Amino acid sequence: MTKDHGPSVKDDETYEALREDGASKQKAARIANAQASDSQSPSKSGGRAPPYEEWTKDELYARARELDVDGRSDMDKDALIKALRNT
Template sequence: MAKDHGKSVKRDDVYEALREDGASKEKAARIANAQASDDQEPSVKGGKAPPYEEWTKDDLYARAQELDVDGRSDMSKDQLIEALRDR
C-alpha cells in the first residue's frame, strides 16, 4: 500500500514509483497529479517544440529562468539542457 503524501499528491502509488526511479519530488508530484486528472494525458507526447539541442543558449537560459533553475547564469548550453531535463 502506498504511503499517503497528503492533498498535494493525487496518485501516491505513481509518486512513489517515480521517486524510486530517481525523479525529484517536484517532478514525481507533477506526473502523479497529471495522471490523476481527466483533463491531462501525460503518456501522450506533447507539442511540436524542437529538442533542446536546437535551442539557442539564450532561449535555454530564458526557460531555465522561468523554471527558477538555480545556478543558471554560470551554466554552459549543455548544462542548461541537463538542468532543464532534470526538472
C-alpha cells in the same frame, strides 16, 4: 504498500516510483496528478515546442532564468538541457 501522500498527490504509487527515480517532489506530484486526471494524458506526445537540443544556448538560458535554475550562468548548453529536464 504505498504511502498516502495526502490530498495534494492523486496517484501515490506513481509519485513514489518517480521519487525513487530521482524526480523532485514537485515534478513527481505534477506527473502523478496528471496521470490520475482523465482530462490529461502525460504519456502522449507533448506540445509543439522543439526539443531542447534544437534551442540556442540563449533560449535555454532564458528558460532556465524563468524557472530560477541555480547556477545557470556557469552552465554550458548540455548542462542547461540537463538542468531544465530535471526541473
